[in-house]
Amino acid sequence: MTIDRQSLRWNGWGKADQENPLPEGAAQWEFIRTALGMRALPSTPAKRFTDVVLPKSRLNADAISRLKEIVGNNQVRDDDYERAFHARGKSYHDLLYVRAGKLEVAPDAVVYPRSIDEVELVMKYCLKNNIALVPYGGGSSVVGGVNAQSGALDRAVITLDMTLMNRVLKIDKKSMTATLQAGIYGPELEKALNEHGVTLSHFPQSFEFSTLGGWIAARGAGQQSNRYGKAEKWLVSAVLVTPKGIWKTESTPASAAGPNLNQLVAGSEGTLGIICEATVKIHEVPEEKDYRGYLFKDFASGVKAVRAINHADIPVAMVRLSDAPETYFFQAASGGSGSGLKAKLQSLYLKAKGLTAPCLMLVGLEGDKESVAYARTRTAAIAERYGATAIGTGAGKKWYQGRFHSPHMRDPMMDHGLGIDTLETSTTWANMLTLHEKVTKAIDEAISANTPEPGERGIVMAHVSHSYPDGASLYFTFLIPRKLDDEVGQWLAIKRAASDAILAGGGTISHHHGVGTDHAPWLAEEKGPQGYRLLKTLKAECDPDGILNPGKLLT
Amino acid sequence: MTIDRQSLRWNGWGKADQENPLPEGAAQWEFIRTALGMRALPSTPAKRFTDVVLPKSRLNADAISRLKEIVGNNQVRDDDYERAFHARGKSYHDLLYVRAGKLEVAPDAVVYPRSIDEVELVMKYCLKNNIALVPYGGGSSVVGGVNAQSGALDRAVITLDMTLMNRVLKIDKKSMTATLQAGIYGPELEKALNEHGVTLSHFPQSFEFSTLGGWIAARGAGQQSNRYGKAEKWLVSAVLVTPKGIWKTESTPASAAGPNLNQLVAGSEGTLGIICEATVKIHEVPEEKDYRGYLFKDFASGVKAVRAINHADIPVAMVRLSDAPETYFFQAASGGSGSGLKAKLQSLYLKAKGLTAPCLMLVGLEGDKESVAYARTRTAAIAERYGATAIGTGAGKKWYQGRFHSPHMRDPMMDHGLGIDTLETSTTWANMLTLHEKVTKAIDEAISANTPEPGERGIVMAHVSHSYPDGASLYFTFLIPRKLDDEVGQWLAIKRAASDAILAGGGTISHHHGVGTDHAPWLAEEKGPQGYRLLKTLKAECDPDGILNPGKLLT
Numbered sequence A, B: 001m002t003i004d005r006q007s008l009r010w011n012g013w014g015k016a017d018q019e020n021p022l023p024e025g026a027a028q029w030e031f032i033r034t035a036l037g038m039r040a041l042p043s044t045p046a047k048r049f050t051d052v053v054l055p056k057s058r059l060n061a062d063a064i065s066r067l068k069e070i071v072g073n074n075q076v077r078d079d080d081y082e083r084a085f086h087a088r089g090k091s092y093h094d095l096l097y098v099r100a101g102k103l104e105v106a107p108d109a110v111v112y113p114r115s116i117d118e119v120e121l122v123m124k125y126c127l128k129n130n131i132a133l134v135p136y137g138g139g140s141s142v143v144g145g146v147n148a149q150s151g152a153l154d155r156a157v158i159t160l161d162m163t164l165m166n167r168v169l170k171i172d173k174k175s176m177t178a179t180l181q182a183g184i185y186g187p188e189l190e191k192a193l194n195e196h197g198v199t200l201s202h203f204p205q206s207f208e209f210s211t212l213g214g215w216i217a218a219r220g221a222g223q224q225s226n227r228y229g230k231a232e233k234w235l236v237s238a239v240l241v242t243p244k245g246i247w248k249t250e251s252t253p254a255s256a257a258g259p260n261l262n263q264l265v266a267g268s269e270g271t272l273g274i275i276c277e278a279t280v281k282i283h284e285v286p287e288e289k290d291y292r293g294y295l296f297k298d299f300a301s302g303v304k305a306v307r308a309i310n311h312a313d314i315p316v317a318m319v320r321l322s323d324a325p326e327t328y329f330f331q332a333a334s335g336g337s338g339s340g341l342k343a344k345l346q347s348l349y350l351k352a353k354g355l356t357a358p359c360l361m362l363v364g365l366e367g368d369k370e371s372v373a374y375a376r377t378r379t380a381a382i383a384e385r386y387g388a389t390a391i392g393t394g395a396g397k398k399w400y401q402g403r404f405h406s407p408h409m410r411d412p413m414m415d416h417g418l419g420i421d422t423l424e425t426s427t428t429w430a431n432m433l434t435l436h437e438k439v440t441k442a443i444d445e446a447i448s449a450n451t452p453e454p455g456e457r458g459i460v461m462a463h464v465s466h467s468y469p470d471g472a473s474l475y476f477t478f479l480i481p482r483k484l485d486d487e488v489g490q491w492l493a494i495k496r497a498a499s500d501a502i503l504a505g506g507g508t509i510s511h512h513h514g515v516g517t518d519h520a521p522w523l524a525e526e527k528g529p530q531g532y533r534l535l536k537t538l539k540a541e542c543d544p545d546g547i548l549n550p551g552k553l554l555t
Helices: A027-035 A061-071 A080-085 A092-099 A116-129 A187-196 A210-215 A299-311 A323-332 A339-352 A370-384 A394-401 A406-416 A431-448 A485-504 A520-542 B027-035 B061-071 B081-087 B092-099 B116-131 B185-194 B212-217 B301-313 B324-334 B339-352 B369-385 B394-399 B407-413 B427-450 B487-504 B518-540
Strands: A109-111 A132-136 A158-162 A168-172 A177-181 A233-240 A245-248 A272-281 A288-296 A318-322 A359-367 A420-428 A459-462 A471-483 B110-111 B132-136 B157-161 B168-172 B178-180 B235-242 B245-247 B272-281 B288-296 B320-321 B359-367 B418-430 B459-464 B470-481
Touching: A027 A323, A061 A109, A061 A116, A080 A109, A092 A406, A092 A420, A092 A485, A116 A132, A116 A158, A116 A233, A116 A272, A132 A272, A158 B359, A168 A187, A168 B369, A210 A272, A210 A318, A245 B518, A288 A299, A288 A394, A299 A359, A299 A431, A299 A459, A299 A471, A318 A323, A323 A359, A323 A459, A359 A394, A370 B324, A370 B369, A406 A420, A420 A431, A420 A485, A431 A459, A431 A471, A431 A485, A431 B272, A471 A485, A485 A520, A520 B518, B027 B324, B027 B427, B061 B110, B061 B116, B081 B110, B092 B418, B092 B487, B116 B132, B116 B157, B116 B235, B116 B272, B132 B272, B157 B324, B168 B185, B185 B407, B212 B272, B288 B301, B288 B369, B288 B394, B301 B320, B301 B427, B301 B459, B301 B470, B320 B324, B320 B418, B324 B459, B359 B369, B359 B394, B407 B418, B418 B427, B418 B487, B427 B459, B427 B470, B427 B487, B470 B487, B487 B518
Parallel strands: A109 A158, A132 A158, B110 B157, B132 B157
Antiparallel strands: A168 A177, A177 A272, A233 A245, A233 A272, A288 A359, A318 A359, A318 A459, A420 A471, A459 A471, B168 B178, B178 B272, B235 B245, B235 B272, B288 B359, B320 B359, B320 B459, B418 B470, B459 B470
16 A cells, blocks of 8 residues: 555544644643633543444455455455545544444445556456445545445445555656556655656645545645646546446547547546546646735735736636635634744734734745746735735745645544534635625524534634636635534534535535535535436446445435 | 628628639739649639529428417528528538539528527427427538538428527626627627627637537637637536426536536537527736737747747737748738738848748737736747747738638639638647648648649648647648549548548547537547447437437537
């Protein structure tokens, strides 16, 4: 394995032995407790692995032997750790189950193929024996996309862990494309490309523990999507194994030869085939990176600036605008030693400028020196036009250093009776402020209706992080006192309220997390009856027996 | 009708009463005759309309009355002119038939719907009576995309002329999108948008006589696609009428809610449904436009420059690089009064610079002043890096003025025993020079094997006109002495040779013309067996009776 599963947390984020970013006594705890109106933060550790009981495997010894014949002894695992590790993804919803040791859903075996041939043979075996097949890369889905469900039928489930298929097959520096196996992890991929002076620069927050295939399957977005594009933009072509045979998609830079079928692969979430290889657009490693901050007096002014930057053809890599609660929360929660005085001085300065509840915009520029210099001048001018105060590169550098950090904070928070989840959408510029307000309100009200104790409350905050000429994404984070006697019910109530508000308010059910199981109930409404039927038709054609990732995307 | 069909040529390009751009005695005739090695240019006028006999309509009086009840008397036409006008598109292949008066393929009636409701009612009528339905906008297809074929079955064909559905429904200047009915012609669309200070800027060569719906259906590209995108890029969402009901696609700026089904609409060529409305990305009318020329010593150097411009994030609207034959041909053929001396002086200057067979690159910049100034400096620097000679704005202005002109030259050429056709592909940068050479050679050899007289020859020339980070389009034009006793056979031989060379050489069968009937034999190979089967599955699901545009896209 490229990252040994034993070295990773089976029920949380990151390495098993990593340092706790929020140790007991950290300044943040008191801030959070007060902000949530909690009397105390309870101790709510996860169940120990040794105390977890897994369901009996539905695969007998013959089946395991047959699979071992196909891929080799070491590539078939049915021990408890592997089964538990691959049971679910990394959503807050998932963690509620795995931390409580509730593993009714778990694969009966985990298979690690090393080639397209092996994927085909395993799939044939599953087809013959009516076994469900769940593709798994980094397992970082936050929407239930890799959960080892068997679907409507009660049958065995094999999780196909793709991470041994992690080779770079070709780098074409003239055409700036690379062909890679889909199971390659983010850091491995960048390391291999960087050695040739090139980069994909797809940096989702999950970057450290997610894979190329997963990014494509879920139509993911990296933090610098303005320059590098969402997965569906950088995907040039793919090779999938489907129950009907190998599907190699078309691969020219642009075409009018019928619809672009690569766009069916992006977002297919393992339901049409297993993505084994992909050709992607790459870039030269940027000569320069420049990340800097601007403070706006309110969210509306910031939104105008982000929109104007998008409409002026300026080559930006990232524009990230936090609303007032998020700006405040991260400023306050970052706490830590030494920064107290600086923060106070800054706060006095901002008050003098009339910024009582400022909104932070971070602009990230990447490229050659001339491009970065041009974009810096122009974005600064636009920010100024909408009344921003430039605050230099400090906040940008800090954000950049900690850009994969947030998921690591969740486990300690969950150890202290807290719940934290994120959800995201996109909508048009015309609808941006309205949807931001509606979804914030829906989440806020659902939290209030579901707090464990009177007087407790949640924190709801949001940012725009991926922007387009016609609109942008909205990414919401909420932090809550966990209702320990009904954790899943509390989450479901909030999730339903947010999702209903998003659909009713003209947003998409997901901008880059995907659909999985958690968003599946809203997909039919978003696609409409004709579109949804077409997706089901494609599914039935590719996978008539329904063995591929059952219960995901389509209900 | 928005453009009265009687005012247009039924068997050629443009208005019936337009001035002949190549009158008898024009300097170009002698140049062309010599270039093609012809002893004389024969007179080969098209058959007069009054001499053309159309097949008897397969729709009886009852059917026509019923259709008139649905859409109104004036919206159903079955006179000879309307049937002849809508019989075929505007390919060279089509013109060989219509100019010869061979109209075996013609619609039995033409219906002009004015609303989605009317489209639905007409479709229901066709479904009930097993009548094929061919959508038609400007009718400018050059691949047989609007030909009034009945398919494998012998049945009546109704052409649905969409040009009365030409209203602008909504302009959202915050989100920079517009929603329009699909039958709107290019000039009408731009006029309506320009009144609000905005533009779609989709300017294909066919712009004057093509419609929004056709651009989407065929995945078309405007000449300034580097800035404004191909149709699949500017399409936000669409409303189609399908035999299964109304299909309104999803419409958020970006999403991870399953595959993007708008990408099935783009390139569907009327086979899945009739595109009735579309929401598209618009832009502010550019503050500045700057078109200027650079001469390279060879095509390879120019290709390097176009590639470098694409890799440097420079906001260009168009980069167009002609190979040496095209540069020479357009310079020579533009001829005309007054330019002789200038051309000679220029030629002496170029020889002094060592440019014996130069390649012209035109760079078009559009946007705000700062963006244009920045892009001008950077593109000039890149051109210089690859050895180009800057020749100022003259060639750019001339090209811009005549940018819709080429199709108007075809009719007079066809009146003089000549044949002229274009075809296009795209491929990666790594494969660009090889494919350019292979396709040129294939066309050249097929022409030589099919000339009417010994000693005659063709002209084959090409340009890159749409470029991307990973590659670019290649657009070929060939001019031939027409084999008057086997016009179609001659064309087919050349077309087959070119298409085979494109597919074998790693190109797409079409970059922006679409598939229609002419490219359909090559589509299965390009999409591969799995992809092609998925397209057929989608077709069968949307249109199980196969009434929609039969014989197009899929065979």
